[in-house]
Amino acid sequence: GVPQLPPRPIAERRLSRRIDVGQVPVGGGAPVSVQSMTTTRTSDIGATLQQIAELTASGCQIVRVACPTQDDADALSTIARKSQIPVIADIHFQPKYVFAAIEAGCAAVRVNPGNIKQFDDKVKEIAGAARDHGTPIRIGVNAGSLDRRLLQKYGRATPEALVESALWEASLFEEHGFRDIKISVKHNDPVVMIEAYRQLAARCDYPLHLGVTEAGPAFQGTIKSAVAFGALLSEGIGDTIRVSLSAPPAEEVKVGIQILESLNLRQRRLEIVSCPSCGRAQVDVYKLADEVTAGLDGMEVPLRVAVMGCVVNGPGEAREADLGVASGNGKGQIFVKGEVIKTVPESKIVETLIEEAMKIAAQMEQDGVAA
Numbered sequence: 005g006v007p008q009l010p011p012r013p014i015a016e017r018r019l020s021r022r023i024d025v026g027q028v029p030v031g032g033g034a035p036v037s038v039q040s041m042t043t044t045r046t047s048d049i050g051a052t053l054q055q056i057a058e059l060t061a062s063g064c065q066i067v068r069v070a071c072p073t074q075d076d077a078d079a080l081s082t083i084a085r086k087s088q089i090p091v092i093a094d095i096h097f098q099p100k101y102v103f104a105a106i107e108a109g110c111a112a113v114r115v116n117p118g119n120i121k122q123f124d125d126k127v128k129e130i131a132g133a134a135r136d137h138g139t140p141i142r143i144g145v146n147a148g149s150l151d152r153r154l155l156q157k158y159g160r161a162t163p164e165a166l167v168e169s170a171l172w173e174a175s176l177f178e179e180h181g182f183r184d185i186k187i188s189v190k191h192n193d194p195v196v197m198i199e200a201y202r203q204l205a206a207r208c209d210y211p212l213h214l215g216v217t218e219a220g221p222a223f224q225g226t227i228k229s230a231v232a233f234g235a236l237l238s239e240g241i242g243d244t245i246r247v248s249l250s251a252p253p254a255e256e257v258k259v260g261i262q263i264l265e266s267l268n269l270r271q272r273r274l275e276i277v278s279c280p281s282c283g284r285a286q287v288d289v290y291k292l293a294d295e296v297t298a299g300l301d302g303m304e305v306p307l308r309v310a311v312m313g314c315v316v317n318g319p320g321e322a323r324e325a326d327l328g329v330a331s332g333n334g335k336g337q338i339f340v341k342g343e344v345i346k347t348v349p350e351s352k353i354v355e356t357l358i359e360e361a362m363k364i365a366a367q368m369e370q371d372g373v374a375a
């Protein structure tokens with residue numbers, strides 16, 4: 005068997021209260037979950053369920069759907085019933101859709117205190133309905149739609165303003181004894197966002213949903229989210245995450261999972277340790293790494309595969325990995341668990357690595373170390 009050390013997490017987690025979003029626990033030490041949001045019209049039930057199925061397959065654990073119209077509200081009960089993962093209805097502006105979502109059996113409802121008019125008067129009723137149905141509420145504050153009173157008070161969406169909005173809203177629910185709440189305070193600037201979550205974490209014990217809002221296209225959004233979530237999660241802050249990208253939602257999920265794996269907040273799956281290449285490389289490292297990555301796509305076991313361009317760091321890294329190759333002189337030395345098991349011509353490196361990876365994976369699965 006292959007001995008596996010349990011991953012060492014980045015930090016002690018902040019102690020938050022636990023809520024249950026459908027079957028997914030959030031807070032209270034539960035694993036950090038990854039969520040995303042559909043881009044279909046929610047009223048188009050078929051397209052929405054199709055996208056939710058794709059998101060589920062990509063590892064998404066909780067999905068949010070927008071609910072801007074009555075047709076969308078009408079679609080919620082079918083979507084909530086047929087989705088394999090918990091569905092959160094995302095409500096802006098109209099309190100009536102909050103009630104509709106709760107009654108439709110959504111696993112949670114997200115409300116934005118900044119833009120639901122007369123929301124404060126409705127909190128008692130909402131808290132009552134949510135309690136009756138066991139539906140948690142996410143208080144989702146967003147810099148772009150901050151409560152006007154707070155915008156006037158602070159001049160702009162500062163961390164203090166975001167936190168005050170969230171805690172004010174939470175206090176209204178608390179007045180009615182309702183604490184089944186999680187909170188987000190999103191901003192598009194990671195620095196402001198990080199500070200807001202730090203302040204919020206210090207001032208309440210609600211589970212926190214991390215997000216950098218409007219993070220941008222895939223490259224920029226990935227980096228902004230990774231930096232911001234990395235900073236917070238390394239302080240133990242954050243119970244569920246959503247990466248926002250101007251890209252298909254399954255991409256958000258991939259990035260979210262990778263962030264958690266990078267921080268050892270989740271068992272790593274396939275990890276390709278490939279060198280950046282340099283003037284010493286004796287093989288096209290990029291191509292080799294891409295081909296190995298593609299060949300092993302979908303592998304569910306925590307396998308570390310080293311792809312090294314030459315024999316300087318090659319054998320060392322290859323030895324640290326479960327499996328690896330160090331190239332040189334048109335050949336590849338294939339390492340398994342630190343031992344050179346064979347040397348193959350360059351043209352056979354990819355297929356040999358994939359073959360050996362499959363063997364190790366099968367053994368790992370047998371030993372029950374699947375991620």
Ligand code: SF4
Binds near residue numbers: 280282313
């Ligand atoms: Fe350069 Fe070799 Fe290091 Fe790759 S392993 S970066 S080729 S020295």
